[in-house]
Amino acid sequence: MxxxxxxxxxxxxxxxxxxxxxxxxxxxxxxxxxxxxxxxxxxxxxxxxxxxxxxxxxxxxxxxxxxxxxxxxxxxxxxxxxxxxxxxxxxxxxxxxxxxxxxxxxxxxxxxxxxxxxxxxxxxxxxxxxxxxxRLEEFTRNFYLMKVSHDRLEQQLAGSSGSLREALRRLYGELSQTQADGLNGERASLMLRVLARYGQLQTAALLPVSGQQVGPEPLATIGDFREVPASDPLIHYALQERTLVSVQTEFRKHLKKLDTELLVVIPLISSGGELVALCAVKSLPFFSFQNRTLRLLAILSGHLADMLCQRDETVDGSHEWQNLCFQARRAARDAEQFDLPSVLLRLQVEEQDLATLQERMTGLLRGLDVIAVDRQAGAPCVVLLMPLTDELGLAGYLHRLELDIRESTGRSLWAFAVKQTLVLRQEEQVSGWLLREDGASD
Structure with missing residues (x-):
């Protein structure tokens, strides 16, 4: 009808x-x-x-x-x-x-x-x-869509403490205060707190690794972490692949067959390839369980491993030069694995200009930049490592340095300095460039 x-x-x-x-x-x-x-x-x-x-x-x-x-x-x-x-x-x-x-x-x-x-x-x-x-109706729809997206972003980034640059700056600042060498309870607890802060970990533990064997007892824990057997499939796969694994990625297709209580296992591997520990995560917020957070945890874990192995490296030169070489290898590894930009800058000068150049460059340093003097071959050089910086950032730094030297000395930087730069893409590039095997200037 x-x-x-x-x-x-x-x-x-x-x-x-x-x-x-x-x-x-x-x-x-x-x-x-x-x-x-x-x-x-x-x-x-x-x-x-x-x-x-x-x-x-x-x-x-x-x-x-x-x-x-x-x-x-x-x-x-x-x-x-x-x-x-x-x-x-x-x-x-x-x-x-x-x-x-x-x-x-x-x-x-x-x-x-x-x-x-x-x-x-x-x-x-x-x-x-x-x-x-x-137009008002379209604006209203877009406004509510943006509001929903903003609310989800707030939930996703709730408790986040800042960017990767800030995270690395705090990481080196806090771990540099510890005096003990190697991986012990104090350093493990501090490292786990750093990972928990930036990954929003709720229940996790740091497990020592010797060779391919996981230690029986965790060095540090967060939350109600119960013992996990070394035969856990996520731990076994992390040791085998030497990379971050989670139930969200590698084991998604076999989730019904997966017998584990863990969500993520993060290996701490130094730039020299040494596996020193595993971070096993049992629980974390839902909005933190995503690729962005896992990538940040993988980067921080590599830097943590480097800090543990840094004093065991044998590099000729001063302590500052050893630190720069070590950090350059880590930056090259991050560029190769995570596509994070970094650049190396070498300015070769005569001995009488070295102190002035080093002073002006030190005054323009940022939080993660590492500077050192290289006197090993030929004329002395001031070498600067700029992590998380691309070629555009390097150009801006050189422009500021040129203006600063011109204002302080009345001379042009390029009147007494020879520049060499390297954009880090592979770890094999770093050693040869630092040893001046490539003498080309640009």
């Missing part, structure tokens, strides 16, 4: 539109005829009020024009003029009142044009209003 009543609605709407059109012209005839008929009834001797002080029949086309516009007003005015012509022909009056007819027609057309003008203005205002409403 409802369907049978729904279909006739469209013809009814069309009929209403047609009826409105017919009613308009019917109203034109009726109103005009009413004013003309009243004139014949009230003033038979002068029904069109030609000789009266006011031409009352003009009200008919005037009202029609104000209501329907120019063309209906024109038709109403012509109807009045036709009746006037018929009346004068019957009365056999030779002189037609042309002034009176012109006034009737002028008032009709002016009223119709006035109405059409304001109708166009109204339509324009409606179009602008409809467009504004449409």
């Amino acid at each position: 409802r369907e049978s009543r729904a279909h006739p609605s469209v013809p009814m709407a069309d009929t209403a539109v047609e009826a409105h059109g017919w009613l308009k012209w019917l109203e034109v005839v009726v109103v005009t005829g009413l004013f003309l008929g009243s004139g014949f009834w009230l003033r038979p001797q002068d029904p069109l009020h030609v000789e009266n002080t006011f031409a009352w029949p003009v009200l008919a086309p005037l009202l029609i024009g104000l209501r329907y516009g120019f063309f209906p007003a024109l038709m109403s005015g012509l109807l009045v003029l036709l009746v006037a012509g018929w009346q004068y022909e019957i009365a056999m009056v030779s002189t037609y009142p042309w002034g009176w007819a012109a006034g009737i027609l002028a008032c009709s057309l002016l009223a119709g044009e006035f109405r059409d003008y304001w109708e166009r203005q109204l339509e324009r205002s409606r179009a602008v209003n409809d467009y504004s409403l449409q």
